Amino acid sequence: MRLRRVLVATDLSEGAGAAVRRAANLAAAHGAELTVLSVLPPSLAQDLSTFAGHAFDSHVATHAPAWADVRLRTGPVSGTILAEAADLAADLLVLGANGDRGFAGAFVGHTTANVAHASGCPVLVVRTPVNDASDYATVLLAVDDSDEARRAAEFGMALTPSAVHIVAHVSVVIGEHLLRLRGLGESDIDDLREASLAEIRPRIEAFAARLDPRPDTVVVGPGTPQRALPELASRYLADLVVTGSGSSTRFERVLLGGVAQSVLRHVRSDVLIVR
Structure with a gap:
C-alpha cells in the first residue's frame, strides 16, 4: 500500500484540529500529499x-503544515467532502469524530458517520489528541476470515508500520435472543458459543498467519461487537481500531457494515474504516 494523497476535512473545531494534525503526521510519514x-x-x-x-x-x-494544499468550498457538507475525495483520488480521508459546530456546522456525529459509510476510500475518524510527532502505538484489527477483512487489516498495518498489531475476532451466536425466547438456557447458549469459537479460531489464526507482517497477537473471543470490541481496545490500550465496512453481497454489507457502525459508535479510540 502506497499512501499518495490524504484529504482531511475540518469544521474548524478543536476536535477537527486534532484530525488535521493526525492527517499531517500520516502524510509526512508516508511522503504523501x-x-x-x-x-x-x-x-x-x-x-x-x-x-x-x-x-x-x-x-x-x-x-x-505550510506545505499542505488548502481548499475552502461552499455546498452540501457530506456531498462536497465525498466529491473532493473522488476528485483528488484520495487514498485516505480523515475526519474528526465530533465537531463543536464550528463555522462550517458540519461534523456532529451523523455527518462523520454518513461520510464514512459512503466514502469510496478508507476513512480515519480521529477522536484522540495528537502530538506533532506521535505515531499509533497499538492497533486492534477487528476481522472475520474474509478477503475484505484481510484487505482492511493489510491497509491498517501498512498505515501504521511501527505499531503493535492485534488481530481480534468476536464470535457471536446468531439469533441468541430468539433462542432465549424459545426457552434455551444460558448454559446451552454458552455451549453454542464454545462450539462457535472452536470452529472459527483455527480460521482466524490461519487468516492472521497470511498477513505480512504477521500480527503480534491473535485474540478470538465471544460477545457482540458493540460490547466486546471496546473492551478489547481498552484492555490492550489500542489507540486505533481498524475494521472493514462491508463486502460484495448485500447480506455481508449489512453484517460487516453493522460492525463498522458499532465500532464507530462505541470505541473511544481512533477508528479506521476500510471499504
Whole structure:
C-alpha cells in the first residue's frame, strides 16, 4: 500500500484540529500529499462567510503544515467532502469524530458517520489528541476470515508500520435472543458459543498467519461487537481500531457494515474504516 494523497476535512473545531494534525503526521510519514478542506453550507450569510474564511486561515496556520494544499468550498457538507475525495483520488480521508459546530456546522456525529459509510476510500475518524510527532502505538484489527477483512487489516498495518498489531475476532451466536425466547438456557447458549469459537479460531489464526507482517497477537473471543470490541481496545490500550465496512453481497454489507457502525459508535479510540 502506497499512501499518495490524504484529504482531511475540518469544521474548524478543536476536535477537527486534532484530525488535521493526525492527517499531517500520516502524510509526512508516508511522503504523501495533504489537502485540508472545509465546507461552508450555502445558507451561510456573505458577511459570516468572510469571517469563516479568516477563521479557516487561522485554523490551518495552527494545525496544518505550510506545505499542505488548502481548499475552502461552499455546498452540501457530506456531498462536497465525498466529491473532493473522488476528485483528488484520495487514498485516505480523515475526519474528526465530533465537531463543536464550528463555522462550517458540519461534523456532529451523523455527518462523520454518513461520510464514512459512503466514502469510496478508507476513512480515519480521529477522536484522540495528537502530538506533532506521535505515531499509533497499538492497533486492534477487528476481522472475520474474509478477503475484505484481510484487505482492511493489510491497509491498517501498512498505515501504521511501527505499531503493535492485534488481530481480534468476536464470535457471536446468531439469533441468541430468539433462542432465549424459545426457552434455551444460558448454559446451552454458552455451549453454542464454545462450539462457535472452536470452529472459527483455527480460521482466524490461519487468516492472521497470511498477513505480512504477521500480527503480534491473535485474540478470538465471544460477545457482540458493540460490547466486546471496546473492551478489547481498552484492555490492550489500542489507540486505533481498524475494521472493514462491508463486502460484495448485500447480506455481508449489512453484517460487516453493522460492525463498522458499532465500532464507530462505541470505541473511544481512533477508528479506521476500510471499504
